[in-house]
Amino acid sequence: MKLKKEFEDFYKCIRIDSETQNLIDKREILEDEIKNKFPNIMEKHDIELNKSDIRMIDQGSYKYNTTIKSKVVDRDVAVMIPLDISKNSDPRKIKKYLKEAINIPVRSVSIKEPCVRAAYYEKEVEWLHIDLPLYAKDNGTIYLARGKENSDKYSWEEADPDGLNDDLCEKINGNNQLRRIICYIKKWKNEVYSNSNRDHEVPPSIGLTYLACDCFFKQTSEEGDDDLLALQKTMNAIKNKFFCINNIEGEITSADISRELPVPPYTDIFKKMRDSSSSYMITFYKRLSIAVNNLTNAINVESEHDAAEYVQKVLGTEFVVPEKEAVVATTQNKKEHSFG
Amino acid sequence: MDNKITIRELLETYDSIIVNQVYTEDIVMFKLFEKDFLIIGPLKKDLSSKAQIYLYNDEGTDYPHVVLKDIDINKESMLPIGKYRGICLYEHESVIQSLFSYEEKIIDIIDRLIKLLSMTKTEQEREFQREFLYYWNSATDLQNIDIYLKQDIKFTKLEKYCRKKTTRYVESNIELTDINNCDTRGNRIWQRHIETEAFFIPIIDKREILPPYRNHSWTIENIKEIIYGKQINHISADTYFQLKNKIVSTQNIIIVFAMRELKTKVCFAVMVKCKNGKKRTLFDKIYKDGIDIVLFNVERKDYLYLNEIIGNDSIFYNKKVLLVGGGSLGSYVAPELVENGASNIVIYDEDKLEDENKMRWRFGGWSVGLNKAEILGFFLERFHPQVHVECHKNNLDEASLELELQNVDLIIFTIGNSDEQLKFNRLLNKLNCKIPVFFVWLEAGGMYSHILVVNYKKQGCFECLYTNKDGKLVNNRATLNTEIQTENNILRNGCGGTRAAYGTSILLRTVSVLLNTIQKIFLGNIKENILIDISSEMVSYPDDIIPMKGCNCCGNRK
Structure with a gap:
């Protein structure tokens, strides 16, 4: 099997398999502050909220166990509170109260469109942010608080964070190759979008995770799991899900992919990316196509060295290229094997 | 040695290399990836000599394998004034230089340099970690x-x-x-x-x-x-x-x-x-x-570390061994146990070492006249301060065996005496011994030795060797010497004492097989009780000696 050890080493290299104690401590302190301060602030605005009614929900890659190393640690923990949204129709206000509850100098707190973000800096460089999506539970229905602090666009959007967690955990848990493929695809995204910082330019991780789940091809043999083949087939299947239009010259003029959330609000995960700029989807498709081509080449070439060079183009330099077989053979022939 | 092509010519075959200066045919300064290097070719007269490369006047480079200390050349010489840092491109004695031609040595070291300078961050991290202690120290x-x-x-x-x-x-x-x-x-x-x-x-x-x-x-x-x-x-x-x-x-x-x-x-x-x-x-x-x-x-x-670092298996580690008999065979077995990871040993032997035996007793030179168990204990504890030896200046008896059985993981009999071993075999059977037992003995003459491995839950025991098909007790059926050979190899001291003739080679090969066998037992690779015959020619596993159905000790065991 080609590059088995290299993929194993690569996975060990990029993988984060648990929260660090540092992160756990920061998250727990943050959660305590939310539970202790948020009710008082809400009370000042005549909104009743008991500490015991606040529920924290683990979300994101740490929940699905698909976290990879990154420049900034990205943690998602949802805050759910009981709330009459007809009386509190402006979610931006509630998000502001949440911000107020946790806004102390050790962290920098800001309001993002889907969440409140607590960011941590060291020597003026951000190393961690904890995103806190805020959910309101009203008459058994759950709503996500959407809207930036001063944006005109805001809403309580129906959601099901527990349902989403259950759906993804059910798909991923117990399927280690799928988990690895998701991590590889996220790593590919980090590589090809490393210079992107515009809103919605980068395909969302949750979208890639769902596409990977939908398109996953398990590849295994007597020698074990073949991650190279599984990754190529999965990424190729994702590519084939795109709907593309070419002009007469064969250039892509339009590309589109969609994946609806399996739980309320059942919206398309890629909608914002599509709506922000038509070029974003074309870029996504083109980059994915390049990756698939490289992985296909990796499968087709005979030498492990050449194959790894193609994979490295997709996954980055953490994927280590083994020495050329000819070089290895020459040195092997002249290696010292005798010891006194 | 073929020496038609010069270093300069070889370097010029690389697109990425620019030759800066040729000082002699074997000493050349060149530029690679914006850095200056000095290469010194291998000595032509010495086949084992290798080429060397130095980084020239570069304080900032922090690649792995670039040595930390500078060599300062501050006087006018053939080489330009400046700071040189050696680059370790070969693991110590990892390559047989004598098998390379002069050109191959140059090409090999340049290829290694290019590979070093082309390392990704991940590869560099691995190399630094491999050489961690060099940098740390x-x-x-x-x-x-x-x-x-x-x-x-x-x-x-x-x-x-x-x-x-x-x-x-x-x-x-x-x-x-x-x-x-x-x-x-x-x-x-x-x-x-x-x-x-x-x-x-x-x-x-x-x-x-x-x-x-x-x-x-x-x-x-x-x-x-x-x-x-x-x-x-x-x-x-x-x-x-x-x-x-x-x-x-x-x-x-x-x-x-x-x-x-x-x-x-x-x-x-x-x-x-x-x-x-x-x-x-x-x-x-x-x-x-x-x-x-x-x-x-x-x-x-x-x-633990000293065992791990030489590749010793961890199977012996933390195991307590009862060694019955500190004679010639026991004196060779005991230190090997210690050198293979058994740091807790109990030894029984009442004998004192005599001059006649010192040539085949492991620590013979120092110890004549002293109790064998005590001398073994003294020397074994000098191997390492974590080795603990419990020495008994008496022979093992039934009461002691019953007590030891509660505390040890393995028993090795190296006493040779059939009566004693038959007695202990019976007792171990009676006590439903749950740990592996090894009976090890030599035949006179230095030709044959034997190991019997007994798990008392299974059939086949020491008494099987002395039992025929009719269930009658006979002489040891595992013996390979003829009566005449045995007789010829018994030395008598004239007072009723006997000593078998054999040298240390039989001791060494027997101990070697014993160590392998213990390893196999603990790895679960030996499932049944076995007899092993050892000679200078071969190690064999006869399957017709044990178990013996009519054995009065284990015959009824299922």
């Missing part, structure tokens, strides 16, 4: 400490002992046999020091932990990152909570770290200097009060 002020650990996977407290210029940090539950030794005036040689508390912290994830190297010295921040990583848990949750719970009140704390590299563990240590000696948790002392560190060069000297 280069960064210390030659302050050596010796470490004795019983295990290297869990957080533990260490105790500090000093003797002149030697300092030991010893895991709390280790008993070192020499730690209470006194000098001729009755003073303790090793002094315990409690003014510095010390701890061992195993690293479970070494990613991003690089050794100190040029322009990257370690500070307290490196230690903080290890114990409280931002993205990676370098230590286990268990270790973290131990740090959070352990109260420390000394101003300085020694921390010994270990991380896995290839098949063994790399150990390094620091002294964390704290703001004060206030009582705080170990975590807070390091994370909040720690202001500076001093690096120590660590030498692991514990029995």
Whole structure:
């Protein structure tokens, strides 16, 4: 099997398999502050909220166990509170109260469109942010608080964070190759979008995770799991899900992919990316196509060295290229094997 | 040696290399990836000589394998004035240079240099970690400490002992046999020091932990990152909570770290200097009060490490062995057990060593007239202070065997005496012995030896050897010598005493097979009781000797 050890080493290299104690401590302190301060602030605005009614929900890659190393640690923990949204129709206000509850100098707190973000800096460089999506539970229905602090666009959007967690955990848990493929695809995204910082330019991780789940091809043999083949087939299947239009010259003029959330609000995960700029989807498709081509080449070439060079183009330099077989053979022939 | 092509010509075949200056045919300065290098060709007269490369006048480069110290050339010579840093492109004795031609040596070293300079960050990290101790030891002020650990996977407290210029940090539950030794005036040689508390912290994830190297010295921040990583848990949750719970009140704390590299563990240590000696948790002392560190060069000297580092199997480790018989065979078996990881040995033998036997007794030169068990104990404990030997100056009896059976993991009989072994075999059967038992004996003449492995839950025992198909007791059926051969090889002292003739080669090969057999037993590769015949020609496993159905000892065992 080609590059088995290299993929194993690569996975060990990029993988984060648990929260660090540092992160756990920061998250727990943050959660305590939310539970202790948020009710008082809400009370000042005549909104009743008991500490015991606040529920924290683990979300994101740490929940699905698909976290990879990154420049900034990205943690998602949802805050759910009981709330009459007809009386509190402006979610931006509630998000502001949440911000107020946790806004102390050790962290920098800001309001993002889907969440409140607590960011941590060291020597003026951000190393961690904890995103806190805020959910309101009203008459058994759950709503996500959407809207930036001063944006005109805001809403309580129906959601099901527990349902989403259950759906993804059910798909991923117990399927280690799928988990690895998701991590590889996220790593590919980090590589090809490393210079992107515009809103919605980068395909969302949750979208890639769902596409990977939908398109996953398990590849295994007597020698074990073949991650190279599984990754190529999965990424190729994702590519084939795109709907593309070419002009007469064969250039892509339009590309589109969609994946609806399996739980309320059942919206398309890629909608914002599509709506922000038509070029974003074309870029996504083109980059994915390049990756698939490289992985296909990796499968087709005979030498492990050449194959790894193609994979490295997709996954980055953490994927280590083994020495050329000819070089290895020459040195092997002249290696010292005798010891006194 | 073919020497038609010069170094210059070879270098010019590389697109990425520009030859700057040729000093002699064998000494050339060249530019590669914007850096200047000096190559010195291998000596033509010496087949084993290899080419050498030096980085020239480059203070900033911090690739692995570029040595840390500069060679200053500050006088006019053939070479330009400047600083040269050697580049280690070969592991010590990893390649047989004599098999390379002159050209091949140049091409090989240049290819290695290009590969080094083309390394990705991940590859560099791996190389730095492989050479961790080189960089670490280069960064210390030659302050050596010796470490004795019983295990290297869990957080533990260490105790500090000093003797002149030697300092030991010893895991709390280790008993070192020499730690209470006194000098001729009755003073303790090793002094315990409690003014510095010390701890061992195993690293479970070494990613991003690089050794100190040029322009990257370690500070307290490196230690903080290890114990409280931002993205990676370098230590286990268990270790973290131990740090959070352990109260420390000394101003300085020694921390010994270990991380896995290839098949063994790399150990390094620091002294964390704290703001004060206030009582705080170990975590807070390091994370909040720690202001500076001093690096120590660590030498692991514990029995576990010394076994691991030479590739000894861990099967013997922590096993207690009962060795019955300290004669010639026992004297060869015992040290091999110790050198293969068994540090806890009980020996029974009432005999004293005589001159006639000293040529085939392992420590014969020193020990004539002394009790064999005691001498063995004395020498075995000198192997390593973690070796503990319980010496009994008497022969094993039934009561002692019953007691020992409760405490040992393995029994080896090296007494040769059939009566005694038949007696103990019966007793072990009666006691429903649950541990493996090895009967090992030699035949006279130095030709044949035997090992019988008995698991008393299965059929086949020592008495089977002395039982025929009719269930009658007969002479040992495993014997390969003829009566005449045996008779010819018995030496008599004229007082009824006998001594079999044999030399040390039979002892060495028997011990070798015994070690392999013990290994197989503990690895589960031997399922049934077996007899092994050993000669200078072969090792064979006769399957027609045991078990014997009519055996009065194990015959009824199912």
